Amino acid sequence: MPTCAFCDSSGKLTGEHVLGGWLSKIGLDLVPVPHSAGQLNRIGRELGVRPPFRQKVREVCGTCNNGWMSKLEGVARRVLTPFILGEPGAISPEDQGAVATWIQKTALTAMLVSSEEDRKGGYGLPASEYHALYALRDKAQPLPGSQFWIGRYNGVRSWSVRATPLAVRVNGLPEPDRPQGYAMTILLGQLVLHGLRFTTPSLQVEVSTGLDLPQLWPPAGPIMWPSRQPLDDDAFLGFAGGKDFRSTEKHIELRPWRPATELTPSQAVGGMIELPTICGKHVVYYPTVLVDEATRGRFYAFGTACACPMAYLIHTEPDGAHCKAADTAEAISELYEALPGEEHAIEDQYGVFRCKQLTVSGPAQSGKATP
Ligand SMILES: [Zn+2]
Ligand SMILES: [Zn+2]
Ligand SMILES: [Zn+2]
Numbered sequence: 148m149p150t151c152a153f154c155d156s157s158g159k160l161t162g163e164h165v166l167g168g169w170l171s172k173i174g175l176d177l178v179p180v181p182h183s184a185g186q187l188n189r190i191g192r193e194l195g196v197r198p199p200f201r202q203k204v205r206e207v208c209g210t211c212n213n214g215w216m217s218k219l220e221g222v223a224r225r226v227l228t229p230f231i232l233g234e235p236g237a238i239s240p241e242d243q244g245a246v247a248t249w250i251q252k253t254a255l256t257a258m259l260v261s262s263e264e265d266r267k268g269g270y271g272l273p274a275s276e277y278h279a280l281y282a283l284r285d286k287a288q289p290l291p292g293s294q295f296w297i298g299r300y301n302g303v304r305s306w307s308v309r310a311t312p313l314a315v316r317v318n319g320l321p322e323p324d325r326p327q328g329y330a331m332t333i334l335l336g337q338l339v340l341h342g343l344r345f346t347t348p349s350l351q352v353e354v355s356t357g358l359d360l361p362q363l364w365p366p367a368g369p370i371m372w373p374s375r376q377p378l379d380d381d382a383f384l385g386f387a388g389g390k391d392f393r394s395t396e397k398h399i400e401l402r403p404w405r406p407a408t409e410l411t412p413s414q415a416v417g418g419m420i421e422l423p424t425i426c427g428k429h430v431v432y433y434p435t436v437l438v439d440e441a442t443r444g445r446f447y448a449f450g451t452a453c454a455c456p457m458a459y460l461i462h463t464e465p466d467g468a469h470c471k472a473a474d475t476a477e478a479i480s481e482l483y484e485a486l487p488g489e490e491h492a493i494e495d496q497y498g499v500f501r502c503k504q505l506t507v508s509g510p511a512q513s514g515k516a517t518p
Contacts, residue, residue, distance in 0.1 A: 150208075169224045214284075215281075223245075244287040248280075251344070273346065292348050293342060297338070305336065314326055314401070314402050315347070316400040331344070337373075340363075354392045426453055437468075441463045448483065
């Protein structure tokens with residue numbers, strides 16, 4: 148029996164609006180726009196054209212929907228409506244916690260739009276995020292380890308809700324295999340709301356934004372809106388992808404978790420790793436030993452080709468293999484030959500696989516040894 152994503156009750160599931168119904172009544176342009184769910188590893192997947200603000204998800208119970216969520220919608224409506232319409236104003240510290248919680252709740256709800264199957268594959272936000280927010284429902288406080296900001300948007304989108312998984316990257320260490328946090332971005336009319344939540348508390352770092360947006364949570368005094376630089380469309384995708392976060396710790400960086408922003412992940416198949424190629428129709432294979440090498444900080448380049456025919460130059464990186472170039476076989480072979488580094492031949496039951504060890508670049512070179 149399906150249960151409520153937030154409280155786990157098996158009561159009647161009512162269908163919660165991803166964006167509160169009040170948004171359809173404040174005079175925003177209601178021209179249908181392509182909905183994108185911002186599914187975790189297919190950012191901005193289109194869900195088809197539907198009337199905005201009408202999209203519902205089915206995994207929220209009536210008690211949640213009409214209780215604590217509805218209270219948050221009430222605060223959001225009162226506080227945010229003028230900004231959505233571009234009217235200047237202020238947010239008092241007493242409202243900042245509820246508005247931040249509303250952002251978190253809205254991002255979590257939007258991620259429920261991803262199909263059940265996608266989420267079983269690990270592509271949604273963890274179920275514990277929903278339960279933790281429910282546990283705090285009467286506190287008007289977002290989850291611990293979160294920060295939120297508010298700004299002005301001056302692009303052409305009328306709305307967007309996105310969540311992007313983030314990796315906390317410590318200088319010199321390989322990228323982790325799981326995200327340790329996520330970014331939340333909500334655009335509504337002229338308003339942009341941005342948030343960050345660390346799901347691994349030990350990796351939490353203090354963060355500011357490149358746009359220097361006023362901080363909504365934790366509260367730091369009354370906020371005037373608008374202030375600072377507006378966000379424009381050129382910057383929007385990077386911003387929603389978490390690229391605007393600036394860690395205040397020198398050796399710690401926050402980045403989009405890379406598997407989330409790239410194509411289908413590789414799969415291990417009998418001693419070989421299957422790598423879908425960017426043509427979208429084929430796969431190529433490389434030896435598993437290159438993955439073991441990558442965990443030891445040793446990376447390789449190799450050329451390969453699919454049946455299109457199309458040739459590819461592939462590099463292994465801490466998070467897997469990545470296509471660096473796609474071209475004719477001649478052009479790829481030239482690129483490969485031009486790479487510095489020693490060539491290795493790996494022999495196994497499939498034949499001989501040739502690759503070149505890449506010289507390490509980036510932070511790993513700057514002093515600290517990679518364990
Ligand atoms: Zn519920
Ligand atoms: Zn192909
Ligand atoms: Zn990569």
